[in-house]
Amino acid sequence: MGSPLDSREQQAEEVVERLSEAYPNATISLRFSDRLELLIAVILSAQCTDERVNRVTEELFEKYDGPEDYANADQEELAEDISSITYYNNKAGYIRDACGIIASKHDGEVPDTMKALTELPGVGRKTANVVLQHGHEVVEGVVVDTHVKRLSRRLGVTRESSPERIEQELMELLERDRWQEFTHLCISHGRATCTARNPDCDDCVLEDVCPSSKLDGEVDLASGEAW
Structure with missing residues (x-):
């Protein structure tokens, strides 16, 4: 057996190859027509399903046009417009404040750098990565x-627990041109088969290489011990 990093690199490569065959059309499921709509949709999607977000934004994007509209919107009215979304009061505030900054500091354009995006209210690295990848065609990290x-943890690709550490490790393990694809493949497989509860291991294309399908919990590929 090689080094732990080598083992996880091989595991990550195998995962991508198999899932890319199983889900050849995997892509973002949020609906948007421009960068601002993308940013708003991703802010709304935090701890909320894309399906619900798409239902809400269908009317939201018809009502508001441009960052100034959102920035000048009545806080309570905007919150009511997205009231079926989780944490709608907070998200309404994030959207108003972020759009105010976009209008005043970025000439009404959604920023195209990680630094500028993460300075917007309600925008962390995950949201910024999505906007960069699908709004600006810039792949700076892994969502x-x-x-x-x-x-990633069930498959033994990483043993990290924080999103930031997981992202850094995935960026080391995966080829850069697979960073964006990896996220969409995991989302597709996570929804269809490897669900949070009662994953369908028997019908999983990764069952024979997944340590979690054989042991109760996640394992370290290097040592074979549960962690």
């Missing part, structure tokens, strides 16, 4: 959502 975190 680590709940699916990516769960699958």
